[in-house]
Amino acid sequence: MDALLSGLGAQYIAKCDYAKTGKTWQVFLPVGALLRAVERLRAADWHLEDVFALDCVEGYVVTYHFAHFDKPGRAALRVVLPHDKPALPSIAGIYSGAEWHERETRDFHGIVFEGNPNFVPLLISPDMADCFPLRKDAKARVKVQALLEAGEVVFRSPDFELMTPDEPAAEAKPATA
């Protein structure tokens, strides 16, 4: 996986314990590197399982699950978006099936996928398209590292601090933007 994604500027790559988390890889990507990374996965015959978001203190963690038809393994690609302006490019051009998953994520969390061919509400009625039911109150949000399994770190860019377990107490306060 790290070979597949080399040179993309991934922030964090870790091997995960399949028996415990059900996936083998977890990767944090900057927004700009998403499309190229997904293109490489597509070329390596991965298929898209689902797209969803987690509402955490540091922002929305948009997660793409990929799996393989021929080989075992599941990869989670994650992109962290700020709460005030959650937007990222759509991968529907690469994986056509992502169109619906992205529309669903928009319905639930209000995340904008730029370039989705038919970006209208899917599951939620258009009359109440702006209610975003799965967004959490600032109080209810927890930190990314409390939620996600750190795994066996293969690569971590120095400025990436989301998954660092023992942060100083001063930084631990929610930085609500």
Add this chain to the structure above:
Amino acid sequence: MTRYTDMDQMAGDFYTLNFAKTAREGTLVLNLGPQHPSTHGVLRVLVEMDGEYVLRAEPVIGYLHRMQEKMAEVKTAAQYIPNMGRVDYLHALAWNWAFVGAVEKLAGIEVPERAEYVRVITCEFNRISSHLLWWGAYLLDLGAFTPIMYAFDDREKILDILQDPTGSRLTYSYFRVGGVARDLSDDCIRRIREFIPWLRGRLPMYKDLVSDNIILRKRIEDIGVIEPDLCRSYGATGPVARGSGIRYDVRRAEPYSVYPKLDFEIPISGLKDARGRYDVRMAEIEQSLRIIEQCLDMMPEGDVIVKGAPKPQWKAPAGESYCAIEGGRGKVGVYLASDGGKNMYRVKLRAPGYSNLSLFAEVSRGTLLADAVAILGSLDLVIPEIDR
């Protein structure tokens, strides 16, 4: 008599207008559903037609949306199990299993071996009943009214068997974190053993009445061809992928429970059309029977639920987990993220039908209306699962 005064209302709702914006001049925009005999529930498909030909189709879903994922955030793990039976009512136990499996992974709970066998047996029975219902309903789509009654005749027997341990007939909430709710009774096992040869004896009749019928063959051959790459692009799994020649089955690809110990085949078909998907499902019925037979022979004695199984107010440890199960329609996936609180932090349900249905727009392009209906049926859709 009321006349429309509002032109917008006459022209259609949000989706119709959105769809008609890009429709060509002189074509017919038709709403199939949400109430339509062939959409099995409340699926709505907008089609742009030129005569009998479908130029473009767009499924509109969400009529049965219940926000299951939000419900998970206000219930504890044990309290959420009944919801799983209502996601896909035809293969409820696969969803039961996916959720329970995800929680068990998260908490590191070991399930007693007998419970694993009971799970496999009930889940495979549920798969057969799901396929039988699909078979009948699909033929109803194709205009044959009788097969569904024969399929229900067999399905009733399965439901009677499943009713013994689960107590329900459709929306099972039978699995528990750490095992299953009740053991199979001796009477139930006896009936299972009687049932297997009986259903085997029925399968040739299905073949005679339907599978070999020339009208049916002509109806489902060479329509809705799905290339393997399209499956990959849309994430289609289950019989849809296997009908396209992809040998992918979660039971083998990501082995869980006792499946590695069992001897069964993954039927695939290289035809890639509706016929391929039909053949795969019919073959899966036979394979499921094989699995159940082996399980009955291999099943050990013992508990069916782990000692000290989580109580309703049990708190799952913090962390995340993903559990994939092979359901009747494909890969059923449940993703859990827990912050260690009473309720789940986030639950994501990956419905196979959702990915399979998103294929439809691409596959139905340029087909006849009757073919579009036949393709829709061949994807085996369960709307509650898609809408969640």
Add this chain to the structure above:
Amino acid sequence: MPAELIRILVALVAVAVAVGLIGLVMVWVERKVAGHIQRRPGPYEVGPFGLLQPLADALKLVGKQLFMPDNADPVLFWLAPLLAFLPVLLLYLPLPVGDGLVALDINLGLLLILAFAGLTVLSLILAGWAANNKYGLLGAARAVSQSVAYEIPLLLSVLAVSFVAGSLNLATVVKAQGTWPWNWNIMTQPLAFLIYVVCALAETNRAPFDLPEGESEITAGFHTEYSGMGFGMFFLAEYANMVVVCSVATALFLGGWHGPVLPGPVWFLLKVSLLMLLFVFFRWTFPRVRFDQLLNINWKWLLPLAVVNLLATSFFVKLAQFSEVRW
């Protein structure tokens, strides 16, 4: 002449009653047979063996509100069911039920039936068009192309029989046949009989050729918007048409009223009912064909076969005449 007129009037009344009765009986038979095929009892609650069920159905239909969608054409919309039902009555007049038991004994009886049977399609297209419903329109379009296509092989297969008999009068055709099955036209014209049955199924919109009302595709086709007796009329017309095509088949191919022991009309009705039962079985056994396949069957198989059959028949007829003259 008045005597003739009275005879026709009496016959018309008798036919109207008969059609209504047949409709009711057929509803019961269809539901009961369908039930038993599907291992259900069928109607059993109203009357002994559910015999009064069709009456209850009819009462329900009569009692229902007649509903017309907005923006439908009111005249054409209500004209269509009447037009579907009324011509059917005429079709019964030249049918010979027994020896001499025929309402209108005319030379061109067969022609009359075929001509008026074609009128049914007009009502279907009116119904589909006037309802201002997209499904209705699709159903109407299907009905027209299906009807137009299948009339040709139907005519050709019927012609072959009348060539042999040398008459278009149904009674004459029947008289030319004998008591026993091997004296019937089906023995000399098996291919024509097959073509006729297939075309008859298509002409009466019966499964597996029920495309104009194929419910899984276009909900109910041309009668999507009809409720109450509007729908009831179409329903009745369908069964009435079925009886006509089965009667014609009986007269042309199955020896009409001929048969041992039992009186003529009984034999006639028996044969008609058996054919109808076959139609019912077809409906509950087979899936529906697709539209292009339906037309392919017609143009690629039935039509060439019917032409070949007709040519062969005329050849043999001429040969027979020739040899008669010689001897």
Add this chain to the structure above:
Amino acid sequence: MHVVKEACKTLSDLWSLMVGLRVTGKYFTEPQRTVRYPWAAVPNLDTYKAHLVMVSTPKDKTKPRCISCGMCALACPSNCLTVVKRKAPKPTPEEEKAIAEAKAKGEKVKDKTPKDPEKFLYDFTLCSLCGTCMENCPVGALAFKGDAYAAGYSRSDFHFDLVAMLQNQAVMEGLDEAAAPTDKSEA
């Protein structure tokens, strides 16, 4: 050769239609599978989960086993259970005296409140029949043994009080038992 092959294929295709007719014809003559409901009931109701009922104590048929602990209501995913506890009976003057004495001595006062609930409200319209309440009951006071054919005219017909239901049933059974000997004598 090709023509012969095609003809054979066509014939076998047509034959497949006859095979289908044979199957439906066979089932046409076979007995039906329908259970004519109001006059006959399906035979497998014993394992079917109908609505909840209260289980009585082995001694007294009118007395529920329930100890009003409220575990069921806590476990229920759909909040369809409400346990109304009994209020403590007003103590008689002597008892009051005894309590006061005990308190003065610093002894633990024995709670005289009956454990069985006054009402056990069960909203069947919300219940999803998952069985969580049953599994979490410490005394096994609940069971899915209700009427599978329960029907009513309004939603409020399904707001049951299980304690009252148990008592009614016990009374009805008592009547049946009382009536049974006379039936026998008549027979």
